[in-house]
Amino acid sequence: MPRGDQLTRQWMLLQLIDRASGVTVAGAAETLGCAVRTIWRDLRVLQEAGFPIYDQKDGDGRRGLWKVTERFRTSLPVKLTLAELAALLMSRDLLAPLGASALGAPIDSAFDRLTRVLSRDALALIDRMRDVVGARALGAKLQAPAAEHMPRIHRALAERRTLWVRYYSFHRDEVTEREIDPYHLAWVDGGLYLVAWCHVRRAVRIFAVERIRDSAVRSRGFTAPRDFDARKYLDEGWGILRGELVTVKVRFARAVARYIRERLWHPSQRFRDLPDGRLEMTIQVGDTVEVRRWLLGHGVQAEIVEPRSLREALWREAAAMADALRPDRRPLASSGRRSATSASRTVAHSP
Template identity: 30%
Template sequence: MGTASTGGGAGAAGRGSAPSSSAGPALSDETRADADRIAKPERLLNLVAFLLSSPGAVPFSQIKGRVAGYDDSASPEALEKRFDRDKAELRSIGVPIVYEPLDEHGHEGYRIPREQYFLPEIKLSVEEAAALAVVQRYAQEATGDPLARPLSSAVRKIVVDSPLTGAAAASVTEQHMLGVRTDRSRNPDLGPNLEVLTDAVLRRRPVRFRYYAIGRDEERQREVEPYGLGWNDGHWYLVGRDRTRDDIRHFRVDRIRGRARTASGTFAAPADFDVAKHVDRPAFSLRAGKGGERVDVELRPEIAFMFRDGLREGWTFTDLPGGGAMLSFDANAGEDAMAAVLRFVARQCDRARVVAPPELRKRGGDHLRAMLARYQGPPTELSSLRKPPAKKGRRS
């Protein structure tokens, strides 16, 4: 097969025959020699089109020199390498190319098994199609979610069987009055790190990054086996085994400094790991497998119901006479967790108090007295404070 009949020249003919608006630049035979390689997306699409339209397996000898993108002057070895790369890349987007060894009819070569390529028909009811439209809208808006792009791509495939047109789907969604929204403005710079981490979680690859621990006010290199990635209360968290500390830790993704990178090797995560159990709870709440302390917090009647309805795993809620309630949970041992419990109670203003354990209750009282002490007498005089010293060292 001569290269003159492939690619640009005939492409221009194909273009001309379609009542399309743009004619596009037709490539002459001379420019073809310069641009003798067509761009990769076109080459991959040509390869898929060719294999899908072939009735049986096709030997590489029939691809080489024939299929657009495999018909340039590259050496046979280079073409074969190109084919191997293309096969791998196509597989990553879900297009399987398999090799079939010589059969009794004398055929051998490559083919795309249709049953592995084609999405099976997913018959959707009108309501299901409407639900899909809701999800699609979420995907378009949640640009900060690392799964938004694969979500869009998935919906795009499945809607082929939707009984609704786009307009009808939108109107059904409105009739059912359900919107899915997420904050788009928050953390716009996390994208690349979230993608690296998502991929590492799914492929069980360890990751390395510099992390700022705000509690200790220090920045350090970490190597982590990422067990899971979860979102809670406006932040993304990575949960995994910190290899240096040999312990399961949580990392807020926006406190990763610079780019996270996958490291070599792989790891085994605990079989029963569930990221929801880690991220969907306040920082002080007990992590699996740790000794903790039982804390009782009394809630005033007006806010108690909100905790009853949103009770976390392992928490108990007991009604008290008068409409209030006692909220009990196991807190992590240690200073950080106790401070976090006090923060949690203080956030409820005058509608919650620590009841037990006694040491924490005493601390809660001291905490409140120290807060009140700030307001006895006039405000702290700022003019009496020294001016800030010039920053030492690292001035940019």
């Protein structure tokens, strides 16, 4: 049996045992669709790893229900079930990007307290389960030296104070000094971004934290506009980039229609089923390189209907890609042309 199937089954068995009513060996075998001897083998693995489980014998001394020990339930620093604790530990990587922020130390402290109630072997088994059934975040922690700016950023946010920064502009390839009033800190696709009023540009801009070269909190305070909604501001983009707000209508082939429908891609999305099994999706979003890459990623399964400008831009990009991938073309050869997506990129990152 593949190792992944075994770990998945043990995780499901742990959840059955964690129920208030417990579970019998026969009941677990029936629920998980395996032999009784397989359940016994999994129970030995869990017990030997140190999980706080036991078999509650019935009146005639025979083995009965498997449950979580009451001592374990009362020892937790917060009221959690064993399955909830294991799931929380398996999801720890989702909070990894916050390690560089002011939240990093308290989060680490909380997890350290939670791990103390389980044995080392039990934690090791949870790690192996996480590799199969757990969740991992895309991207990585913010690295030094950018991480050193987080305490000052959080102070400026909390105290509503202007922040001085030396900021590297990716597009201009230069470092400039400016003062900004930070409104909101957001984590998007593994990166930390600061939404702030830029005193140089006299407008709201988005600053990538990893491009801040130096920072200092000014004594001068500021008041954020009452009508500014950071969530609404960010929702106008596909990811973190911003561009001209347009209504995009795209039709997806029947082969991917179910996959597209089952997810929330953007807050503004609306779906319409077509008679031939295709799915029409309408969104109102900034026309940026991010949404274009997402559309191109579906290849011929996605047909752009509106706006015409976006349809033509993606046609040029697809034509350039086809030319670059010609069988008679040497790999890495210079094409001497600029991609349509790069040429039309419009963002709200501060230049």
